[in-house]
Amino acid sequence: MSDTNFGSIDAQLSGLNLNDENSRDNSPVPAKSPAVGVKKKRPSRAYHILSPQLDSPNTSSGTFSPIQSQLSDGSQTSYIPQGGQFSPFQLNQPGFASPQSSNHQQQSQNTNSHLFSPTLNAFKNDASNANPSAAPYPSGTFSNPVSPPFSPLPPSTLQFQYLSEQQRGPTKSSTLNNSQRSTSRNVSYNMPDGYTGKPFQPAASFSVPEERAENQEEFWSKDYQTFQNPFPPLATTDCKVVDEGTASSKFMSLSTYDIPTSEKLRASTKLPVALNVRPFAPVEEDGDEPVPEVNLDFVKGGPPRCNRCRAYVNYGMQFTNANKFICNLCQFASPVPEGYSCALDHTYRRIDIAQRPELTKGVVDFVLPKKYWENTDMEPVPLHQVFLIDVSSHAMEKDLPRLVCDAINATLYSWNEETGEEQCVLPPGSKIAIITFDKNVQFYNMSPSLQQPIVTIMTDVADPFVPFHEGLFVDPLESRDLIDQTLTIVQNTNKFTRYPEVSYGVALKCAQLALNEFTDGQGGKVTCTLSMIPNYGQGMLFLKKYEDAGFSKDADKEKLVLQENNIYYKDLIKCFTKENVGLDLFVFPSFDMDLINATYITSHTGGSLKLYHGFNPIRDERKFVFDYKKSIGDTVGYQGHLKVRSSSGLQVQKYYGNFSGPSNDPVIPILNKNSNFSVLFSYDDNLYTGFDCHFQAAILYTTISGVRKIRVINLVSAVTEKVGDVFAFSNKDVLINVIVRDCLSHIPEQPLISIQRSINMKVSDIFYQYRRLVSPNETPAAFVVPDGLRTLPVYMLAFEKSRILQKITSMTKNNLRVYNMFNLNNLPLPVLSYYLYPYIVGLHDLGDDDCEYNEIYLKYRIPKGLSASLSSIEVGGCYLAFNGQSVILWVHNEVNPLLLQDLFGVDAFDKLDPLIDELPILDTHINQQVRNLIKYFGEKVLKAEFLPIKLLRFSLDEQVEFVELFVEDKAVDGPSSYGDYLSAIHQDVKERMNEKKEGFAKFTGFLS
Template identity: 30%
Template sequence: MYSHIPQPPHSAGAAQSGFRVHIEPRQIPSPVDSVEADRAKWKNQTYMTLPGSHVPQSTTDFVAIDQGNSSPKFIRVSTWNIPSTSRLAENLSIPVVSIIQPFADLDDREEPVPLVQCGDPGPARCEKCGGYVNPWCTWIAGGTKWKCNLCSHETRVEAHYFSALDANFTRLDYSERPELQKGTVDFDVSQSTDYWASNPPQDPSLSTTSPNPTLSNAVRRPQNMRYVFVLDVSDTSVRSGFLAATCVVLRAILHGRFSEDGSEEAPVSLPSGCSIALVTFDDKLHLYDLSPNQSLPKELVIPDVDDPFLPLPPSVLFVDPYQSRAVIGSLLDNLQQLQASLPSGVTSHSCLGSALRASLEALAYTGGHVVSFVCTFPGLGAGRLVPPENSNRDEKLDDQKFYVPRDNEWNNLGEACANAGVGVSMFMAPAKFLDIASIGAVPSLCGGDIFYHWDFKPLRDGPIMESQLRRLVTRTTGYNYTLRVRASNGLRVDQLTGNFHLSDPNTPTSGTLDADQAFSVSFSLTAALSTHQYASIQCAVLYTTVDGQRRVRVINLALQVADLASNVFRFADMDVVVAHSVRQSMTRMPSLKLSTIREDLTEQCSAILYSYRRNCAAATVPSQLIIPEAFRVLPAYTLSILKSKPLKAKYIDPDVRNYYRYKLLGASVRGTMYHLYPRLLAVHDLDATIALPHSETGVVEMPSLMRGSHVFMQENGIYLIDNEELQVVWVGQSASPQLLLDLFGVDDIFKVDVRITELPVLDTRFSKQVRNIIAQRCKERGGRLAKLLIARQNFDAAEIEFADMLMEDHNNAALAYPDYLSLVHKQITTALQSGSALSSATTRAPW
């Protein structure tokens, strides 16, 4: 019999004494039990989207049938029973918010989003509020009018859209109209110029004139996506191998990858019909003519990086990657060979801001996507930054200046890209400080993505970067987009939070919106809602597809209204509350001290539980801890937010804090939950059938998770933990030699190669099971690989990363879960016994 392991070494230093050190961890609510119970419930059950039923958790794989309400994969709300009055909402302390992921991936077993052809007139819309026709509007006056479910206005039906009604006041063509049956639809508005994107206002920093002879504010015809790939060719990028790895990745994405025998290992991933341009930069800008009618690319050097311009028109810069295959391949070969000819003693310089300005100029009147590969601090050209002086590590803990751009040019550039319909994504591989607070503002404002590879190693990080770029160009993406959220009478949209630029308070505008991005919307109640009617929310996203179609994706949700506190709590969605709290915390980092944000998070958690106690369980003894079923593990997830890298009360490099801050601002609900509380598996306990393809269905069933604490681990075990970006395989000192042989190919823990980037392919059941689990996780992320580390107990530095992901332990400069639950309980008890408001309770966390 093996005993449980002592707590592994972690980054928190000496342990603090808790509030109730004798609490039994097995007796407190478990996040894993909640996840596993919900997964078991929906394993063989289909979710029907009509209002009135409990919704699967975001961490559950389920199949939804759209019955007029959008799937929870597209939109989730903090409670599926909206409070009827603002007073009730305030008393319950549950924020009225929704998190919307318009292009979320669907299960293969689900129907795709229907496409409705609208022609020149466009879709039917309310004359008053602009809302789109949907399953929850009603038809009156014999079908000549329809009543909007959002504002109750009666709109006359155009002649081309008219249909008579049957005895139930349903249109006779109901079965032929997906927009009247489905909660999520796409309207094709490519033929209607009213829906085309407008060119941005004249920007004095852009020298290019519109290729269209019409006015600068004229609309732009939808066309296939244009990509600009921006490569860092500074000596730092070359010497680290980052440039060579970038060229390998680009070649695989553009032209596919083939093995020595000629068989295809990876297909071409760039969508057909899209055009590309290549830009490189160091202390100068380099643009390339890649026309297919030449044997070698023509390079044009722009030495004046303070005032960059395009020496070639966009029509020459952009080429079809297939037609120009040979020229592009020649250029990538030349860039790969730079390392051999690089002179010694060269100082690394970077004019990233100028390269992005030039790319924006090339896309200013069409929109598109800039994909940049960055390795060097941007000390030259537009938005030039000065490296910060060495400062005290403790100063970086709580100083807001580390979370705002140090030059406003980066904000201006991000807003200019958003207004022009240009998204910017960045692959970062810094060897030292890069100032992500500044340069990361650009993708954050224009809807791009950020990928961070600290201490880049080509063999380890190259395949990961390829999987990330492949996901970036293949996932559902819209560009030149604007969105609008509308709500029914009595509900008002207060604030939208996400990775976009707010051209006005209620209309986000940005360059790109993809399947992995989500944003939150907070509402306030301005009038009493009737419990006899549904409250409605509608989100409309106007965008251009990568293949050049102009569409409007409309997402509809009808919600029940409750006038009892118990019903609001009964249908609450903790995942949304947690994800919204994360977003709110990330947006407050530039304006509030981290210590204040952490205290507010604990207070918000206590306030929700206190409100339930006061409104739904007032007759119980004040000293008894009462938690609503929907929020059973809210303290565990709140503690996980406090331990996350952006808010951690311990020294974290500012670049790391800002990277995770920008990522969490746009993350999906599911991605947020899995990142906050990483999935932990005891792989040594797998039975003989789990994680292997079923003999009849071929489905690979995943094993159950375990709680994230060393209390539940044994020294003879092998464990896998995954937070969506990092996977760590922890090997106990007493692990069985046979298990080691089956998984690593060696039977001695000292012979395990901790430098491997993937598990060896062995013909053993154990090896197949663990590799299937990792492959399934990769599939769930859309094909993105996660970095893999091996941590042997008490031997490897990777054990610190592993220990910091055990969220129920005392680590990350915060309390263990039992102690934190005691803190929350004490705050509630103090407020109940004193009769004071929770905000005035004196019990605070010791950080």
């Protein structure tokens, strides 16, 4: 520490008795984490911040606690100020009316304040009234301020007063088991008058970290049983699922688990009836039972199906003594097919039910006969793959050819410890081709009969073709030596012999033609790297259009940047879809590259996209190699077709996801473990409370081994005519997903500002209808929300602050905006939750048991996260953040040196290496804790073999990536803070209640 007043570390720790009753014994203890020996453990206080705190024993804390009291119905009430000349509306919040009056003087005082400012400007405006402990950092000044372009978001201009905790009593957190949900369960806030200048912070009831921690604790020691538990855990909760006949929420989940009986009732709630299906969720890695495979080759025609709605046999179908089965979706009685008949017991259950997984499990795989083949004249083949490599001079400068060759080798081959031989990772019969491109396209003949590969260069980019067929696709083991030689040629070519032009569109066409000719149109997968904007041949893109446009209206700019308008790729996608070819794309841009058109095929063939912004080969090499391996390893099949059916009374209105074909018949050329789709339903008749509502998703596909299957996923839900039940059993995770996808489907036809307003109106409508229909007798100041949707506003606010919905101020640097749009539209529910609201934790505050692996429950003890606000960050702290894509380690320059030594193995802040991609393995307890935490997010959430870290050093590295995580803070010239957002919603609901508005808008779409 530079300030000698702080004293030495030894001096500060001299009064700490390591053996007293307030400290833990630092003697070696058996480690709880697997594969870890005895670790050096310091007392938990050893890593605490050494800077002098501004908190005074005589001064109330600046971290506000929610002021809550109990209402007669058991719900909680907290108070937020009203009245005076302050309105709880954010002045420029889209979708809400501006307040009639505002305190312009107060606004002007806060205009130039920055929470990240080293001088804490936000608290210098009124020194006489400022509470030092209310500062976002609890200690004085910084020696290295952040540069202005990376200053975090300024504080909100609206500030509020809390009643003191001494007046209202301590906070009481509410934990509610899913089985205890009832129509009366809600969370209520009351808002008193008064103002003292303290910023409003939402209470624990509205806290995402609190909600996640409570739900994880609920399922810490128990399994989720799909039939006995009426409501699933949060998508982020780590738990084992027991399939009891209705599908795990990891495979399929509903927006509400009490379906309204009619469209009128549904419209009154403003909630959609929707579901999210992730057909190939990797549940076995969570300890769940594997999906059973059923081969009914003895049954004529394949799996039994309803003769009316064509639903597949499942646990809900009832068999009769008349040798028929009654469909649980449409109630039609169909004859039992020949070979599937069986005697029934006195309860009308088949006596062979224990040997029939399709009658006892919610998710099954049926092996299909010839009539289900994609082409009945051709037997399905294993998945064939094309590795398409950018070898232009730009790619050579980034060392991409070498990295791709290393990735291909790591992807294709592994070492078998048992046999002591090298083996191919791909299934038997799967073949590969290697094609490179710059200005021209190069094909490689790797036939095992050759001594060395033959390179054929195709220069006719106007009319692309495949120059040869024999030796283009080869078996990875038979042509092992030729593949090695080919990869050596690719990575060793002199960069000065390469062209700067990139014929990306032509290369894609060549790959599609090669797969089509080799497989006779059955399809395959293309994995491609791209280093810059395609600028040559068919499919070339132009950035000059941005300069020539000169649009002044935001809507025109948005259409130019976000509209898929290249005719070549729109025509090419038809060939990819027809021939079942999918594309995974890895992009390494140095500048803008019209990514919306370059990724068009990836976005419509079920492919995955990875963008490496600011790519550094030293730091990002392993990340790319493991991403490449995961792209190949996560592929589960191709030739996919999705069909979702439901009980009579509901019909599919719209599908959302990464697919091609008509909206009512999605075609997915390539399928992977993260493929997920959302389905919105509409009513064509009423449902009845005497019957459950059933849903069935069936995805027809060919496995990578060449076996034709159909995965059938079944789900059941209750039906209700009570509006309160619809809210009580609403599922926030699915609701967020379908709102996000519906909004993205309107880009760029609708202006971004209009979409933001629609989001705000939707959230306000939901809470207004709940207040009006379920809790109309609460006090006027009460802000009452359904318990299951209490954190919905902050997720929607985070979505509004995402890059895709930010105002376009520049016609360049839009790569990250398009990548953000792709992720929001494709991430599975658990990852999407973290992507919108990141997990943040202070490593200097970890407890001794945090991040330890429990060998009884086979889970990691993950500490509760911090609010995604700059007010959670302390001077001298070290923080880990996970945003659904990567792990960020943020280190302050005044961090405790003991922490640096035990976590990174260095003794000074300036010795930290910003290019490291993982923590060193040290014999210290905190090092093991943090590596366990990173391992948890990698293995449990992303299902990744390797999850790299990105180290950000305060005052030395750009801070924008860390600051963007604070979704609860006000955005510059954008959406408000979380507190202001809640207040705006409450004010809108309150005014509508006072005006006694009646009736509902006519249903014309989800965002209506």
